[in-house]
Amino acid sequence: MPRSHGSDIDKLIQLLAKLPGLGPRSARRSALQMLKKKDSVMVPLATALNDVAARVQICERCGNVDTHNPCHVCEDTRRDQTTLCVVEEVADLWALDRSETYKGLYHVLGGTLSALDGVGPDDLNVAGLINRAAGEGVVEVILALNATVDGQTTSHYLAERLADSGVRVTALAHGVPVGGELDYLDDGTLAAALRARSLV
Amino acid sequence: MPRSHGSDIDKLIQLLAKLPGLGPRSARRSALQMLKKKDSVMVPLATALNDVAARVQICERCGNVDTHNPCHVCEDTRRDQTTLCVVEEVADLWALDRSETYKGLYHVLGGTLSALDGVGPDDLNVAGLINRAAGEGVVEVILALNATVDGQTTSHYLAERLADSGVRVTALAHGVPVGGELDYLDDGTLAAALRARSLV
Numbered sequence: 001m002p003r004s005h006g007s008d009i010d011k012l013i014q015l016l017a018k019l020p021g022l023g024p025r026s027a028r029r030s031a032l033q034m035l036k037k038k039d040s041v042m043v044p045l046a047t048a049l050n051d052v053a054a055r056v057q058i059c060e061r062c063g064n065v066d067t068h069n070p071c072h073v074c075e076d077t078r079r080d081q082t083t084l085c086v087v088e089e090v091a092d093l094w095a096l097d098r099s100e101t102y103k104g105l106y107h108v109l110g111g112t113l114s115a116l117d118g119v120g121p122d123d124l125n126v127a128g129l130i131n132r133a134a135g136e137g138v139v140e141v142i143l144a145l146n147a148t149v150d151g152q153t154t155s156h157y158l159a160e161r162l163a164d165s166g167v168r169v170t171a172l173a174h175g176v177p178v179g180g181e182l183d184y185l186d187d188g189t190l191a192a193a194l195r196a197r198s199l200v
Numbered sequence: 201m202p203r204s205h206g207s208d209i210d211k212l213i214q215l216l217a218k219l220p221g222l223g224p225r226s227a228r229r230s231a232l233q234m235l236k237k238k239d240s241v242m243v244p245l246a247t248a249l250n251d252v253a254a255r256v257q258i259c260e261r262c263g264n265v266d267t268h269n270p271c272h273v274c275e276d277t278r279r280d281q282t283t284l285c286v287v288e289e290v291a292d293l294w295a296l297d298r299s300e301t302y303k304g305l306y307h308v309l310g311g312t313l314s315a316l317d318g319v320g321p322d323d324l325n326v327a328g329l330i331n332r333a334a335g336e337g338v339v340e341v342i343l344a345l346n347a348t349v350d351g352q353t354t355s356h357y358l359a360e361r362l363a364d365s366g367v368r369v370t371a372l373a374h375g376v377p378v379g380g381e382l383d384y385l386d387d388g389t390l391a392a393a394l395r396a397r398s399l400v
């Protein structure tokens with residue numbers, strides 16, 4: 001390999017290339033941009049990474065990732081404490097919360113049941129969900145798992161487990177995505193949208 | 201804005217989103233991945249950023265960015281010391297060096313002449329180039345500027361300035377990119393490739 005820069009810059013590029021969305025080329029571009037903007041980008045980023053790394057925790061109530069424990073969502077008393085929204089991953093929690101239509105609490109499962117990958121109920125935070133649904137004055141559990149085979153299997157399993165708890169168990173609606181064109185949608189989505197049609 | 205995570209995580213995401221190739225979405229994904237892989241990605245990246253930021257310098261001979269000064273290229277005595285390759289930016293230096301076909305030294309101009317943006321010869325490292333071409337036993341200067349209008353204008357200007365120095369001034373060949381399809385090439389490239397045709 002030619003050496004047009006030092007091995008420490010090489011190491012930085014290799015670390016950047018591990019981030020999702022950054023390949024080797026954009027990792028090099030990022031590194032160069034930071035080398036040029038040392039004080040406005042590079043040093044603040046290093047500081048932010050250190051700050052967050054030192055304090056990041058998994059919220060013991062909902063499974064969110066935050067620098068607080070309980071996390072900002074669980075601590076927010078303005079939120080509806082009677083509704084739990086069950087998601088697969090923290091990314092889903094953040095995505096739902098960005099939409100600003102849901103104002104309740106969350107529960108991060110940590111994945112889906114998967115016979116293929118050997119993921120059973122004990123590998124997910126199912127016990128925590130059952131406990132929370134039973135104990136915290138929860139009225140409704142919204143299952144917001146992905147519309148994949150594994151996600152839907154897990155939804156059915158959770159609905160069964162929650163059946164005795166007395167809470168209302170609901171799931172996200174299936175249908176045509178807003179802005180979606182019928183011609184590009186799969187048959188399953190079209191069938192679901194037709195079945196769930198409503199009066200205008 | 202909803203608060204599903206702390207403001208320090210928000211700040212980290214905003215800093216990541218400034219990197220080229222990372223939008224807000226992939227910055228969030230990157231942050232989340234790092235939060236999950238704290239010890240294998242987040243802490244090493246923070247350390248690498250701090251290490252490099254503390255020692256990054258502009259090579260006073262060629263303008264390369266490195267943690268050494270003179271940089272690794274200028275210090276490498278196995279390189280052909282009689283050839284200078286003139287590039288616009290450090291990224292071009294790195295790109296040429298990755299191709300492993302050029303084994304000489306470089307000179308980073310820092311941009312191109314541009315009447316529109318008010319960039320004159322004094323804003324670029326032209327004086328340094330003239331000095332190096334005159335003084336260091338240089339035999340050939342290869343102009344490797346971009347094939348843009350500004351790049352070519354700058355090439356012509358540099359060729360004139362270097363005319364009296366006695367060094368051989370050459371430029372990269374124009375032609376069909378390797379793997380390129382004629383049908384998708386512009387007329388200028390096709391005309392240049394035709395003019396510069398060679399016997400097979």
